[in-house]
Amino acid sequence: xxxxxxxxxxCRPREKLRERGASALSDEELVAAILGVGTVGIDVRTMARQxxxxxxxxxxxxTLDHLLAVPGMGLAKGAQILSAFELARxxxxxxxxxxxxxxxxxxxxxxxxxxxxxxxxxxxxNGANEVIEKRVVTIGLLDKSPVHPREVFADVIADRSxxxxxxxxxxxxxxxxxxxxxxxxxxxxxxxxxxxxxxLDHVIVTRxxxxxxxxxxxxx
Numbered sequence: 034x035x036x037x038x039x040x041x042x043x044c045r046p047r048e049k050l051r052e053r054g055a056s057a058l059s060d061e062e063l064v065a066a067i068l069g070v071g072t073v074g075i076d077v078r079t080m081a082r083q084x085x086x087x088x089x090x091x092x093x094x095x096t097l098d099h100l101l102a103v104p105g106m107g108l109a110k111g112a113q114i115l116s117a118f119e120l121a122r123x124x125x126x127x128x129x130x131x132x133x134x135x136x137x138x139x140x141x142x143x144x145x146x147x148x149x150x151x152x153x154x155x156x157x158x159n160g161a162n163e164v165i166e167k168r169v170v171t172i173g174l175l176d177k178s179p180v181h182p183r184e185v186f187a188d189v190i191a192d193r194s195x196x197x198x199x200x201x202x203x204x205x206x207x208x209x210x211x212x213x214x215x216x217x218x219x220x221x222x223x224x225x226x227x228x229x230x231x232x233l234d235h236v237i238v239t240r241x242x243x244x245x246x247x248x249x250x251x252x253x
Contacts, residue, residue: 046066049062079104080106097115130163138234141164149204152201152202153180155189156168180217197225199235200238209237210246
């Protein structure tokens with residue numbers, strides 16, 4: 034496996050966070066960004082992969098003992114992970130968000146409505162339509178953001194999601210879906226069906242308002 038130093042700079046977790054924001058990073062990349070470096074003989078990416086697995090397994094019950102069982106993980110690095118968790122618990126964690134109509138999505142994507150580049154966002158949900166995670170998948174130039182199903186669904190599958198909602202902004206301010214939007218939506222919907230994932234909606238946002246594929250009858 035390549036070490037972080039062997040990776041192109043724009044692919045490294047901290048540099049990627051700087052360019053695209055924390056929500057664009059995978060679980061493993063977020064852990065690697067916290068840890069920074071590995072230890073002698075243990076690359077940080079190897080450690081991050083194991084720690085991310087423990088986080089998904091134990092969630093709020095994660096303990097220092099769990100982390101210290103990871104090769105190369107000492108007290109300092111274990112404390113970094115648990116301290117980040119505790120800060121998030123105290124100041125950032127919100128009540129569960131359940132999506133029932135398109136307007137429930139708007140607070141989650143308000144941050145991209147006025148962007149000058151096109152942001153494509155994927156929101157993963159559980160079987161009760163409660164939000165698991167929101168991620169920025171791609172950031173395009175002006176009105177063009179290439180989206181591939183592989184990039185969209187990789188983390189959604191890891192979340193063990195039951196459904197997804199897509200959202201993107203139109204820097205032009207036009208709320209109507211373009212031909213490219215319709216093609217991408219069709220491709221993602223078909224990929225979702227193969228994976229057993231429901232596409233609940235696809236929302237276009239601008240400063241003027243929103244357009245919902247569900248409300249327009251474009252979800253099937």
